[in-house]
Amino acid sequence: MKCKDIQYQLADYLDKQLSKEENIAVEAHLEDCADCKKELQELEQLFTAISGEPKDQPSAKLRANFEQLLAEEKAALEPKVISIDRSTNWKSYLRVAASIFIVVSAFLLGRFADSEGKIDPNELRTAEVLAQFENQSASKRIQAVTTSEEEFTSKDTKIIEALIERLYFDKNTSVRLAAVEALSKFTSEEIVKTALIKSLETDKDPAIQIELIQILAKIQEKRALEPMKKLLENKDVPSYVKQELQSNLPNLL
Template sequence: MVLDNQEIEITSANLRTNFEEMLAQEIKKNGIKVVKFQPKSDWKSYLKVAASIVIVVSAFLFGKHQSNIFKIANNNEQNQEVVLALLENNSASKRILAIANAEGFSKKDTKIIEALINRLFFDKNTNVRSAAAEALSKFSSEIIVRDALIKSLQTEKNSSVQIDLIQILAKIQEKRALKPMQKMLKNEETPQYVKQQLELNLPSLL
C-alpha cells in the first residue's frame, strides 16, 4: 500500500493532535501542574560573584607582592651590612670586592656612598682608591659624589688614580673640574703622561 505525501502529512498531524488531547486529559485528571522553566539570567548575581573573585585574587597578589618587597628589603639591608663590613677589611682584595658589589646599590643607599667616598679619600691602596672612584661614577647624579671626585683630584698624589679621576670627571661632564685640571696642567710637578690625559679630556669640559 502506497501513501502519498498528503496522506502522510494528515496522519502525522492527526497523531500530534490526538497526543496533545490525551496529554491534556491526563494532566487535568491527575491534577498535575505544569510549570514552564525559564532560566533567569540574574546578571547582578554573576557580577557580585565575579567582583568577589577579583577582590580575593587582588588581595592574594597584593599580599604576595608585599611579602616579596619585605624579603627584598631585608636582603638589601643584609647585603649593605656585608659590603660595609668588607670595605673596612684589612685585605685590599676584599675591599675591592666590596666596592664592586657596592655598584649594585641605588643612590638612596647613602651609607654605601659615604663609605665609598671614605675609601676614595683615605684608603692606602691605590687600586682600592681607583675602584672607589669608578664605583662612585655610577652615582654621579648626586652632588656629594661630584664634590668628592673633584676634591680627590685636587688632593690625590698617585698619577694612576689621577688619570682615572680625570677621565671620570670628563665622562660625567663635571665642568667645575675644569679649573683644577688646568691648574694640574700648568703644574711642573705633574707627570707628562698625566698632562697628556688632561690635554685629551679638557676640551670636553670647555
C-alpha cells in the same frame, strides 16, 4: 677557584699578604690562566708606575668635612661606656654581659626588621658590605667596592658614603682606583661629583688622576676645570697625565 676570585686576591698576592695556602692556589691558577696572568702583569705595571710617586694624604680639613657629613649617622650608633664597680662579683659581671647581649641582639633585629617584624635582607646585605669595607685585606676591600657598584643604587647613601671614604682615605692605590670606578656609576649625586673633584685636587697617584679626569670630563663637570688647569701647570705632574688633561679639557670649555 674562579678567575673572579683569583683577581680579587692579586693585590694581596703582590703585597705578600696571602696565607701560604692562598698563595699556592693563586700561583697554580696563574700557571693555567692567561687572562689572570695578564691581569697580574697589568697590576704589576701599575704598581711600578706609581711606586716612585710621592703619596700625599688628604688634608685634615678634608677628613673633618667628610666626618661631619657622617656625624649624625655615627652618633646614633655610638657605643656607651658602662662603669662597673670593682667590688661586683663575677656573677654580676655575667648578668651585665647577658643584658648587653640581649639589648644588642634586640637592637640589631629591630634595625634590620620591617614593619611586620621580618628581617630585611637588603639591610643585612648593606651591613655585610659596609663591614667588608673595613677589612684589613686590600683584596676584600676591592671586592666590597665591586659589589657596591654591581648591587646597589644611588638610593643606598651609606654605600656611597663608604665608597667616598675609601676614595679619600684608603692607603692602597688599587682600592682607591676601584672606588673611583664604582663612584662613576653614581655621578648623578651631588655628593659624588664633589668628592671626585676634591680627590682630583688631593690625590697624587697618576692612575687615579687619569681616571678622575676621564670621568669628570665625560659628565662635563665644569667645576673640575680649575683643578685640571692647576694640574696642567704643576711641574711635578707626569707628562702622560698632562696629555690626558690636554685631551679632555676641551670637553669642559
